[in-house]
Amino acid sequence: TEGATTADTSEEGAPEASADAAPAEDAEPGGDAAAAEGCVADVAAHAKARFTEKVGDILSADNIEEHFVVDDFEDLDGDGEPDQKVVLYAYAYNTEVLIYLSNSGCPMLAGEFMATSFEPLETEHAGVRDIKSWTKGGCMGLEGDLVLYHFDAEAKRYSSAESIGCACKAECDCSASPDRDPRCPVYDG
Helix, strand or coil, X not given: CCCCEECCECCCXXXXXXXXXXXXXXXXXXXXXXXXXXXXXXXXXXXXXXXXXHHCCCCCCCCHHHHEEEEEECCCCCCCCCEEEEEECCCCCCEEEEEEECHHHCCEEEEEEEECEEEEEEEEECCEEEEEEEEECXXXXXXXXXXXXXXXXXXXXXXXXXXXXXXXXXXXXXXXXCCCCCCCCCCCC
8 A cells, every 4th residue: 555654553552664564573583494484483472572672661571471462363364264463451541452364374473553442344455354443542532543454465564554533622522523534433422
């Protein structure tokens, strides 16, 4: 997608370009054949290393495992195997999310995100389902960013395809602004 950035987010949740798009950089050390091909041999250990690198000032390597969960996720890459979502709970509302595609038996890190919520879409690019994330801001959680991601086959990563700023009318009025994108979350209360 022209003008897209690789999915990697700052603590504030704004997408920014990632310098580590090549899958071989995510391979496990040790020299086995799978690692040489860029496969991630142990998703939990790989996630722990990534999270320790990103939030080591908040959590230590000794207790970081207490703050993240590795779960099977929907089959995003269509190979018949569940992919994996790893969520780090280190902040008040938003979480660090890593997505690993099963990649026909050669797991690979496909994206790093900061999000309050995260879900796959029915659309796809390069044979991999698109995803969207919501990063909560203020205004009772109604202000924030909705980001749509497409898989970039060349970079072997999810890339930001569209970022939608969702605003409220005013700082003290949490009703939706009249020009708010209809894809933004709504408050029903």
